[in-house]
Amino acid sequence: MISQLTAEQRHRWREFRAFADGVIAPAADTIDARQEIPRPLIRELGEAGWLSAMLPERWGGRGLDAAHYGMMAEELGRTCSNVRNFVAVQDMVSHAVSMWGIPEQKLRWLPEIAAGRRIAAFLLTEPDTGSDAQDVRTEAKDDGSEIVVSGAKKWISFGQCADLFLVFVQYQGRHTAILVERDSPGVHVTPLTDMLGLRGSMLAEITFEECRVPADSVIGHPGSGLAFVAANSLDIGRYSTAWGCVGLAQACLDASSAYAAERRQYGKPLADHQLVQQMLADMLTQSRAARLLCWQAGQAADREDEDSHYEALTAKYFSSTVAARIAGQAVQIHGARGMGAGAAVGRFFRDAKAMEIIEGASQVIQQLLGRWSAVAGHPSALGPSG
The missing domain is CATH 1.10.540.10 (Acyl-CoA dehydrogenase/oxidase, N-terminal domain)
Known part of the structure; x- marks a missing residue:
């Protein structure tokens, strides 16, 4: 390529x-x-x-x-x-x-x-609200020249160290984005450690107890939080995750190919065993297919295609499932070494699983893509050529 x-x-x-x-x-x-x-x-x-x-x-x-x-x-x-x-x-x-x-x-x-x-940190997910972003329950109310924020956010990447929070709330009865500084009174940060994957992403639960911020802290306008601010930002997150999964898959393939070439079993390198060759072939094919979907999503974004949102969803869904599958195969090829402390493929395996959850769980994205593809007469449902 x-x-x-x-x-x-x-x-x-x-x-x-x-x-x-x-x-x-x-x-x-x-x-x-x-x-x-x-x-x-x-x-x-x-x-x-x-x-x-x-x-x-x-x-x-x-x-x-x-x-x-x-x-x-x-x-x-x-x-x-x-x-x-x-x-x-x-x-x-x-x-x-x-x-x-x-x-x-x-x-x-x-x-x-x-x-x-x-x-900065992006505060959308709550203890009882994950993929259903419309059900945000953190509230913000006017109080003179200030806005008072109350509620909690959880599983927030880099919440432990962020100086600035982009918080999604219900404000004036509408989904709204608000900027809150970490040192604002009423902000409490609880670290979440020992995660399965993305252990270095410094997750936290952020609680707001009548946290007061200036009235001009709103991003956009009341009601634009989900449809505009969150939606556009999430497209970037999903696109980045999709490409990151391609990179993770490539790292697994590189490590597995090198190990299979040097590791000998039954008198010959692992790479000469047909079942291992089959695994490597699948890893190669799937990672390349994921990369092509990511390229397509990037081209759609640069052209500002009306369906670029769904191209990013498609790339994220496929790439994350491919990364998880390839990472599992990489551990299998490495055997016990892949399960040992400090094994890179073990880290890839744990991180890959997280990719199927962050920026939209695979099942949620499947639902969105299923609805999109079922739209009668939708040009993109017919493929790139229409």
């Missing part, structure tokens, strides 16, 4: 890969073991332009299109899913602020997030 890239895309890809291999990969196991991403690495991400990369340069971004952003996300996913998740969350929040924020919010937060000086 590299031969099909333009000269600029090949240059960008080499840049992304060199940084991922040189800076991110050496830290991946430590991030997983210590369950945190170190601040110096976050600052390096900012200095290298990996944060808010799709934003214009005036806000600290690099103006990447969806295709280049996908290449970056694949290299992040290939080396460390926690870092890929971190970058995605920052991009989701910065995108929301850039699209729907007032000038003062943009000036204050966008350059800080892009530089890695401030960390």
Whole structure:
């Protein structure tokens, strides 16, 4: 596939890969073991332009299109899913602020997030509200020149360390997005540790006890929280996750191919056993198919196709299921070594399972795609050629 890239895309890809291999990969196991991403690495991400990369340069971004952003996300996913998740969350929040924020919010937060000086978190999920985002129960009420927020959010990536929360609430009876700073009175952060996968994503439960924020903390306008702010941000998260899963699958394939070539059983390398060859062939085919779906989703986004939302959903659904399947095969090929402490494929296996849950569980996405494909006369239901 590299031969099909333009000269600029090949240059960008080499840049992304060199940084991922040189800076991110050496830290991946430590991030997983210590369950945190170190601040110096976050600052390096900012200095290298990996944060808010799709934003214009005036806000600290690099103006990447969806295709280049996908290449970056694949290299992040290939080396460390926690870092890929971190970058995605920052991009989701910065995108929301850039699209729907007032000038003062943009000036204050966008350059800080892009530089890695401030960390943001996306607060949608609640203890009793997951995929059904319309059922948000955190409330916000007017009180003079302030808004009072009460409720709780759970399973929030980087909630442990975030300086800024993009919180989705019911405000004036409508689904609304509000910015809340971590040091606001009434904000309580409870770390959630020892997760199965994405252990370095520093999850937390965030509780708001009559937390007071300025009235101009709303992003967009009352009622735009789900249909506009969340929906557009989630598309970025799903697109990033899809590409990250391709990278994770590629890492599993690379590790498994190398191990199968060196490990000998019954007098010959594992790679010469037909059943192992079949597994490697399936891993290769499925990872390439996932990558092509991601490319298609990126092209749809860059063309601003009306169905780009569903292209991202399709890529996320397929890539995450493929990553989980390939990671399981990678552990199987490695045998006991794949189950040992510090085994990279063991980390891939745990992280891959999380990919089938975050940014929309597979079953929820299946339901959405099923409805989409069943629309009578829908051109995309007939395939790319219509």
